[in-house]
Amino acid sequence: MDFAFDARTEELRAKLLAFMDEYVYPAEAVAHEQRGRLASPWDTPAVVEELKAEARRQGLWNLFLPDSEYGAGLTNLQYAPLAEITGRSPQLAPTALNCAAPDTGNMEVLAQFGDEQQKKQWLEPLLAGEIRSAFAMTEPEVASSDATNITTLIERSTDGTAGTDEYVITGRKWYISGAMNPDCKIFIVMGKTDPEGSDIRRQQSMVLVPRDTPGVTVERAMQVYGYEDHSHGGHAEVVFDGARVPISNLIGEEGGGFAIAQARLGPGRIHHCMRLIGMAERAIELMCRRAVSRTAFGKSLAQQGVVHNWIADARVAVEQLRLLVLKTAWMMDTVGNKGAHTEIQSIKIATPRTVVDIIDKAIQLHGAGGVSQDFPLAELWAGARTLKLADGPDEVHQRSLARHELKKYVV
Template identity: 85%
Template sequence: MDFAFDARTEELRARLLAFMDAHVYPAERVAEEQRAELASPWDVPPVVEELKAEARRQGLWNLFLPDEEYGAGLTNLQYAPLAEITGRSPQLAPTALNCSAPDTGNMEVLAAFGSDEQRKQWLEPLLAGEIRSAFAMTEPEVASSDATNIETRIDRDGDTYVVNGRKWYISGALHPDCRVFIVMGKTDPDGPDIRRQQSMVLVPRDTPGVEIRRPMRVYGYEDHYHGGHAEVVFHDVRVPVANLIGEEGGGFAIAQARLGPGRIHHCMRLIGMAERAVELMCRRAVSRTAFGKPLAAQGQVQAWIADARVAIEQLRLLVLKTAWLMDTVGNKGAHTEIQAIKIATPRTVVDIVDRAVQLHGAAGVSQDFPLAELWAAARTLRLADGPDEVHQRSLARREIRAYARG
């Protein structure tokens, strides 16, 4: 593995860093000021659309999609350092580049598994940033960390499917531009193979029977810029059979294909969050004095900053290795590394951001700095796309298997 970024990555990194400095960071405070004037908490501050237009003008658009027909054609290894940069402003930067979840995963699903008609109706406007989408998988009544537990039903009735079920923490569902859900449910609940019982269907948001019951908070935050997280109930929702993605029984496999790239995207953005936290720590440390000397001269503060730098460099190397393996041997061949980064990265970044909060004192938990929101986002990612314990269980079983056979 070559540790140097190639020429295209370096060129895009330079352009993206300049875009962040000139447009994204200045827009953070503007967006908050504009949001206070909006009629609905889910409406989009005008500055966000301005950022999207500028990013598209500069060619910083759909960088996440490796398929050149739809996206920038970057490999995982090329995209990883770009995703890290966007993580420094996780509310605005991914959205500005049309690289924010859940739309990224949904676009990947449609590009890989969607029919020509589905791509025309939904993928094209998503790629253009004209609409938003949501992914409805998690359910409150079952342990959704085991996807085979999903209880939502997708029953065939002639030339339609009828969807009934209750989902929650459905990201993006409250966004005013959300137009479609990808819904996972069971089409064959009694089938002998528990990983072939599930399917995925496209459900337009305005379909009769779709009820947005309530917004869900994340550590008190509503995640406005990404369209929030909602509890959604499907009451006898009818969609055409043509809205099936892939084949009946393919839902579990599609979910796994969707989550692999999503996990590495999350982990690279998390490293960007950690870099932002370290920058804020250093700025605070050199500007504040306590007990007769700058915080930067305090041994404990120096240890926090040094440990954070070591941890970030370790995480980045592991994530870049994972990206390289995904490109060279595929997601299945990189399974161990994908799980390793999903375990290590959120846990470590939570610790780094927590120390940054501590260094800032009361300001660290205030709205004047992004640290509290960064902490909430990082802590949530210990649950999203599979909790730590699920990945630990799977990774440990793979490690032990060879010895059990021996």
Template identity: 80%
Template sequence: MDFAFDTRTEELRKRLWEFMREHVEPAEPVAGAQRARLESPWHTPPVLEELKATARTLGLWNLFLPDPEHGAGLTNLQYAPLAEITGHSPQLAPTALNCAAPDTGNMEVLAEYGTPEQRRMWLEPLLAGEIRSAFAMTEPDVASSDATNIATHIRRDGDDYVISGRKWYISGAMHPDCAVLVVMGKTDPDGPDVHRRQSMVLVPRDTPGVEVRRAMTVYGYEDHYHGGHAEIVFDEARVPARNLVGEEGGGFAIAQARLGPGRIHHCMRLIGMAERGMALMCRRALERTAFGKPLARQGVVHEWIADARVQIEQLRLLVLKTAWLMDTVGNKGAHTEIQAIKIATPRTVVDILDRAVQLHGAGGVSQDFPLAELWAAARTLRLADGPDEVHQRSLARRELSRYT
């Protein structure tokens, strides 16, 4: 693996850093002030729409999608350092570049498995940033860490599918521009192969029988910028059979294909979040005095900062290796590394941000610094896209199989 970034990546990194410094960072306090005056907390602050327009003008749009027909045509290795930069402002930057979850994963699914009609109806407006979407998989009544438990029922009825079930933490579904839900449920509940019982269907958000019941908080945060997280009840919601994604029984495989790139994108952004926490920690240490000397001269603070730098560099190398493997041997070939970064990155970044919070004292848990919200987002990623323990179980079994 060549550790140097190629010419195109370097040019995009430079352009993106300029965009972050000149546009995104000044927009953070503006967005906060504008949000307080919006019709609802789920509407988009006007400054974010301005950022999206600027990003498109600068060619910083749909960078995540490797398909050159629909996206920037970047490899995972090329996109990794760019996603890291957006992690410095996870509330604004990913959305400004049309690179925010869950839309990214849904666009990848539609680009790979969607019919021409599905792509025209949903993928094209998503690529243009005209609508938002949600991915409805997690359920409150079963252990969703095991996706074969999904209980939502998708029943074929003539030329339609009828959906019944209850989902929660459906990211993006509270946003007023959310137009479509990618819903996973069982079409063959008693089938002999537990991994072929599930299917995915596209459900317009305004379909009769779809009730967005409430917004779920994340450590008390409503996660406005990602369109919130909804609890949704499907009560005999009916959609045309042509809304099936891929084939019947293919839902589990599609979900796994979707989650591979999603997991590495999260880890890329997490490194940027850690770098921002590191920067805030160093500035605070130099600015504050306690017990007669700057915090930067306290021995324990030296340890925190040194350990954080070592950990960030370790994570970055592992994420870049994973991206390189995904590009060269495919997602299956990089399975071990994808699970390794999903275990290591959120856990480590939570620790780094926790030390940054500690160094800021009361300010660290306040709204005056971004650390508390960054910590909540990082901690949540120890659950999202599969909890740590599921990845540890799978990774350990794969390692043990080499000796048995």
């Protein structure tokens, strides 16, 4: 394993670091101020569109897609240090580079499983940053960490008016990221086409449902620790009440939804972990700046022993996590997502847990300011804490990882 950055990665890192310093960090306060003057809190501040235009001009666009036909053609190992940099400003940088969830996962699904018409109608405008999208899987009434529990139905029409050339979608979803954004034009919806099927992992399918389809209602925005998470276009509760779409809107094949979801979540999990490391680095930087600039009980915070421990422990933890994430990226590139299963689960367990603790210490060092809007720490904490749930809660990954380990010892 050689984790030295190659020439292309070094070039992109230099460009991206300069882009962050010159454009992204200064835009954070501007975006906050502009958002307060928007007609709707879900509208996009003008500065975000300016960032997107500049990123595209500089070639910092669609870096996440390994398929060179659609994206930058980077490997996971090449993309990892770039995603880490964007994690230092998670509210702006991923969106500016067209590398923000849930669009990234949806573009990966369409690139890998979509037919030519689906790619032309939905993938191309997503790649161009002209529209946004949402992925509708989680449901409020079931434990959606087990996708076999999903109850939303995707049924062939039987009313005789259109034969069986339509699907009828009925169900309720929530925490559907991106759905509040007015630029969100398309949902990828996971539901059951064969709810009585003998193979519980072949009951599910995915279909494309345009947002303006009759029967689709975005009922309300869901908050995350009191935040509305504008960077993702919010998280919504969405009702599908007999919404009809053509059979041609099926992604892949009937019964292929569970496998597609697994293919989508693998890269998504590592992307989150890459960005989490950037969030931790931002927290350490803020911690150190605060420590050398504040005095308590007659000496600077930087002279307090407990602060030394926090900073040292944070540095050790981040270096460990980065190596594990890079190893995972390397394995995904060399042996595939299935071969990197253990490593993907390991980083998904370890990274959010550790980064939450690092950000929490940074908040503590900032006192009341740490939980205020004057620093990004509270919002960083909320985002990191959410990732202990998103893409499968820690306990699900721990269960799977433990069972994999135990198999080695079962005679």
